[in-house]
Each structure stands twice: as structure tokens, then as C-alpha cells.
Amino acid sequence: MPKDPQKIAIIGFGAMARSLQASLTKTQSRLAIRATLLPREFHASAELPDSIHLCGTVEELIEWAPSLVVECASHEAVRHAVPELLRAGIDVVVVSVGSLSDGALLADLEKAAQSGKSRLTVASGAIGGLDVLRSAKSAGLDTVIYTGSKPPAAWKGTPADDEFLLSDLRERTVIFEGTALDASTLYPKNANVTAAVALAGIGFERTKVTLIADPTSTSNTHQVEAGGAFGRFSILLENRPLPDNPKTSWLAALSIEQCITRHFQNIEL
Ligand SMILES: NC(=O)c1ccc[n+]([C@@H]2O[C@H](COP(=O)([O-])OP(=O)(O)OC[C@H]3O[C@@H](n4cnc5c(N)ncnc54)[C@H](O)[C@@H]3O)[C@@H](O)[C@H]2O)c1
Incomplete structure (x- = not known):
């Protein structure tokens, strides 16, 4: 029915x-x-x-x-x-x-x-390229690396706030390097994207995550790079926020609409 x-x-x-x-x-x-x-x-x-x-x-x-x-x-x-x-x-x-x-x-x-x-x-949320990771993994994925970059102020209240004087940073600074598992726990505000990449690809322990505080940029970016039997893949997203909420990316809301549309389609496009 x-x-x-x-x-x-x-x-x-x-x-x-x-x-x-x-x-x-x-x-x-x-x-x-x-x-x-x-x-x-x-x-x-x-x-x-x-x-x-x-x-x-x-x-x-x-x-x-x-x-x-x-x-x-x-x-x-x-x-x-x-x-x-x-x-x-x-x-x-x-x-x-x-x-x-x-x-x-x-x-x-x-x-x-x-x-x-x-x-x-x-839902794919604020990230893209998950279809590639899902398809590529059955032939064997060797590496999946997620790099998330935000202006220093966006990392306030995270463990980076204890380790770095965020307001004094003058150049791109790596604030975290580790597994998606540790990133999900230590940086819960980034957890949705790291989890989506880990679940689509090679899991939380093998997915590498680098988080960056970048005082030279005003936007949030997400990069995913992967390599394996299928070849190589790289995607860079520079997401705009929702017009009435700066903390949520527009693409995340649009991805839900897409998910619902597909759910009710007879032919999933
Ligand atoms: N997958 C992604 O890339 C991605 C991107 C952005 C946000 N998110 C996630 O989407 C969710 C919603 O984001 P948002 O920007 O709309 O947040 P929001 O804070 O603007 O809205 C959340 C709403 O949920 C309600 N709420 C909280 N806990 C609830 C519960 N247990 N039962 C029912 N309602 C509850 C709140 O009262 C609020 O109305 C968050 O969990 C956020 O982490 C995911």
C-alpha cells in the first residue's frame, strides 16, 4: 500500500x-x-x-x-x-x-x-561524497581522511580552547589529529560529519580526522579524501549556514528534504 x-x-x-x-x-x-x-x-x-x-x-x-x-x-x-x-x-x-x-x-x-x-x-547532512565511500569500500578502501576547518572562534568551548590561545592564532593550526572515534567524543559539535564519513567508509577506528582552526578564513570547510582499489577521491565543501541560524549548515537541512523526497519516490533519483 x-x-x-x-x-x-x-x-x-x-x-x-x-x-x-x-x-x-x-x-x-x-x-x-x-x-x-x-x-x-x-x-x-x-x-x-x-x-x-x-x-x-x-x-x-x-x-x-x-x-x-x-x-x-x-x-x-x-x-x-x-x-x-x-x-x-x-x-x-x-x-x-x-x-x-x-x-x-x-x-x-x-x-x-x-x-x-x-x-x-x-541523512548525509552537511557532508557529501558518501555514495563514493559506500561503493568503493567493497573493493577495499586503504585510507579515508576527513579534514574540518573553522575560524578559531568556532572552536571555543572545545578541548582546543584549553590547548591554544584561539584568539591569538595568526595561521592555520591543526588542533586535533586522531581517529573518528576520538574526534566524535572530544569534538561532539563535529560528530555528525565525522560519524557520517566513518559509517559510509571504513569505520570509526580507521577513519583519520584532522581539525583545523583557520584565522585566515570566515567559513567552515569539510574535506574528504579517500584512496583504495577503486582509485582516488577528494571532495571539498564550503557550506553556507541556514539564513536564520548560523550554527547549522544549509546543506544539512536540504539533505533531509532530499531523503524524504526519495523515500516517497517510486523511482529513486
Ligand atoms: N548530519 C549533519 O551534518 C548535521 C548538521 C547539523 C545539525 N545536525 C544535528 O541535527 C539536530 C538538529 O539540529 P538543529 O540545528 O535543528 O538544532 P536546534 O537546536 O535548532 O533544534 C533542535 C530541536 O530539537 C528539540 N529537542 C532536543 N532534544 C529533543 C528530544 N529529546 N526530543 C524532542 N525534541 C528535542 C529542541 O527543543 C529543538 O526544538 C542536532 O542534533 C544537530 O546535531 C546534523
């Missing part, structure tokens, strides 16, 4: 959810978000349009019977809500990808999806 594209629900209602909602409305898409899962403690931060039904618990959302749930909230929300939804037979798209660096959670999600005969899709 075809699933109803007018019965999509979202977990959270922050910057990305609002951007997605606005974009679907503006383009008069056949897809519509009609409900949100927002426990009471998060109500105050959301400005919900009247067209969106508010569910305070996962049980209420399951009862509302969404055709697809899109998680746009937090790592905690993935842990708390997604396994139950999958067990109830509801497909889910996850954007807080950093949560999946927790192997135990990933195993739980797999079990839940098997038991509910449902599907979890990981």
Missing part, C-alpha cells in the same frame, strides 16, 4: 525542522509535515505552526500513525525515541548521525528495525 506523503512527523522543531517546513511549503511540495514529537521540556523553545499536531510522548506519536518520522532534534532523541518507533514498524530518517558512534545504540537500532520490519535511513 502506498505510504501517505502528507503524514510525515518530525522529532524536534528547531532550525532544521523550520527550514524543512518552510521549504516544503514554498515549493508547494506534495510532502507535508503534520506532527512533531516534542516532550514538555522542549515546548517553550518551539514556535509551532497551527497545522502541526503536537505529540508529547513517543506513544502518542505512534498512535498518530506517521508514514515517516524525521529526527531533527538531538543525540538523546535518537536514543530515546527512535528504537521504539522502529519496533512499531515506522520508518525513520536520522540527522543526528553523531549518536551512531555508539556501537551499542547502533546494534539496538538494527534489532528494533528487524523486529518492526522498518527502515532507518541516515
Whole structure:
């Protein structure tokens, strides 16, 4: 039976959810978000349009019977809500990808999806080229290196803030070099991108991560380089932020829209 594209629900209602909602409305898409899962403690931060039904618990959302749930909230929300939804037979798209660096959670999600005969899709978010990593790995990938660069002020409140006088940096400075596993733990604000690269390619322990504070640049960049039996690959992304939220990249919100569109297509383009 075809699933109803007018019965999509979202977990959270922050910057990305609002951007997605606005974009679907503006383009008069056949897809519509009609409900949100927002426990009471998060109500105050959301400005919900009247067209969106508010569910305070996962049980209420399951009862509302969404055709697809899109998680746009937090790592905690993935842990708390997604396994139950999958067990109830509801497909889910996850954007807080950093949560999946927790192997135990990933195993739980797999079990839940098997038991509910449902599907979890990981949005590519702020990074690209994941299709290449996924395809190339079956012939053998030797190296995958992710390099993330941001202006020094963007690393405030991270371990780099203790090690470097960020405001005094005058040249590009490497603030972290290590595995994607360590990067996910030490730099959680970067965890979504490092996790997406690690999951698509050769895993958290073999993916190398370099993080850079660059006082000569005002933008955030993401570079992925990979080599293996297939050949070599390199991609550089310079993402613009969402017009109304400087901390979230526009591409991440657009990637969710793409994920949802594909979910309801008969031919996945
Ligand atoms: N994959 C990527 O490349 C990528 C890029 C940017 C952001 N993200 C992730 O996407 C998520 C949303 O980003 P955003 O910019 O919209 O954030 P935001 O802070 O603007 O909005 C998050 C919303 O979720 C709500 N929320 C938090 N915990 C919740 C929970 N347990 N249950 C229900 N609602 C909850 C908050 O109240 C808020 O409304 C974050 O986890 C962020 O890390 C991923």
C-alpha cells in the first residue's frame, strides 16, 4: 500500500525542522509535515505552526500513525525515541548521525528495525561524497581522511580552547589529529560529519580526522579524501549556514528534504 506523503512527523522543531517546513511549503511540495514529537521540556523553545499536531510522548506519536518520522532534534532523541518507533514498524530518517558512534545504540537500532520490519535511513547532512565511500569500500578502501576547518572562534568551548590561545592564532593550526572515534567524543559539535564519513567508509577506528582552526578564513570547510582499489577521491565543501541560524549548515537541512523526497519516490533519483 502506498505510504501517505502528507503524514510525515518530525522529532524536534528547531532550525532544521523550520527550514524543512518552510521549504516544503514554498515549493508547494506534495510532502507535508503534520506532527512533531516534542516532550514538555522542549515546548517553550518551539514556535509551532497551527497545522502541526503536537505529540508529547513517543506513544502518542505512534498512535498518530506517521508514514515517516524525521529526527531533527538531538543525540538523546535518537536514543530515546527512535528504537521504539522502529519496533512499531515506522520508518525513520536520522540527522543526528553523531549518536551512531555508539556501537551499542547502533546494534539496538538494527534489532528494533528487524523486529518492526522498518527502515532507518541516515541523512548525509552537511557532508557529501558518501555514495563514493559506500561503493568503493567493497573493493577495499586503504585510507579515508576527513579534514574540518573553522575560524578559531568556532572552536571555543572545545578541548582546543584549553590547548591554544584561539584568539591569538595568526595561521592555520591543526588542533586535533586522531581517529573518528576520538574526534566524535572530544569534538561532539563535529560528530555528525565525522560519524557520517566513518559509517559510509571504513569505520570509526580507521577513519583519520584532522581539525583545523583557520584565522585566515570566515567559513567552515569539510574535506574528504579517500584512496583504495577503486582509485582516488577528494571532495571539498564550503557550506553556507541556514539564513536564520548560523550554527547549522544549509546543506544539512536540504539533505533531509532530499531523503524524504526519495523515500516517497517510486523511482529513486
Ligand atoms: N548530519 C549533519 O551534518 C548535521 C548538521 C547539523 C545539525 N545536525 C544535528 O541535527 C539536530 C538538529 O539540529 P538543529 O540545528 O535543528 O538544532 P536546534 O537546536 O535548532 O533544534 C533542535 C530541536 O530539537 C528539540 N529537542 C532536543 N532534544 C529533543 C528530544 N529529546 N526530543 C524532542 N525534541 C528535542 C529542541 O527543543 C529543538 O526544538 C542536532 O542534533 C544537530 O546535531 C546534523
